[in-house]
Amino acid sequence: MSIKVLTSPNAFSSGAQLWITPQPEHSPWTKRIDWYLNMQMRRAEKHQHREIHSDLKQTLIENELPEFDFPADKSAPLLIGCQGHLPVEAIVRVPFLDKQADWFDALRKIWAELERPQVRLFLPDNMNVEQVKSFWPEEDQHLVSIVPYSTTLE
Numbered sequence: 001m002s003i004k005v006l007t008s009p010n011a012f013s014s015g016a017q018l019w020i021t022p023q024p025e026h027s028p029w030t031k032r033i034d035w036y037l038n039m040q041m042r043r044a045e046k047h048q049h050r051e052i053h054s055d056l057k058q059t060l061i062e063n064e065l066p067e068f069d070f071p072a073d074k075s076a077p078l079l080i081g082c083q084g085h086l087p088v089e090a091i092v093r094v095p096f097l098d099k100q101a102d103w104f105d106a107l108r109k110i111w112a113e114l115e116r117p118q119v120r121l122f123l124p125d126n127m128n129v130e131q132v133k134s135f136w137p138e139e140d141q142h143l144v145s146i147v148p149y150s151t152t153l154e
Helices: 028-036 040-046 054-062 100-113 129-135 138-143
Strands: 018-021 078-081 090-093 119-122 144-147
Touching: 018 028, 018 100, 028 040, 028 119, 040 078, 100 129, 129 144, 138 144
Parallel strands: 018 090, 018 119, 119 144
Antiparallel strands: 078 090
8 A cells, every 4th residue: 555645625634643744834734734723833933942040040059050951942843732623643843954855754753753653744845746655665655645735725
């Protein structure tokens, strides 16, 4: 069984446990999905890292403990649980950079870490179905459905 290609009316249908999208500027599908998620993706992009409170900093210094800092990496994937909003358990926004191979390597790594669920890929603007088939391992293609960029939104 090979990769299933979906059209616009079926893009948001059930049948996958995980959806993967590029950032909104590379796919109109991501914008539509974000709408149904109450703009969680957009809000995550605008999230500002908070500074450690001065009292905590002072306590760390007094106890000779290292100061910790967990800044958000804007290029890191974003995982959003979306049960009750869309017919899927979770969505991962994986930033699409310049190289398709790098994007697919990131997708497959995330997919493997999530224990290889059925996945739906919303493709970025410069990628086609044949490229997906060449990047995705043939033995796992039955777990993949894709929504091409060229599929029109209605």
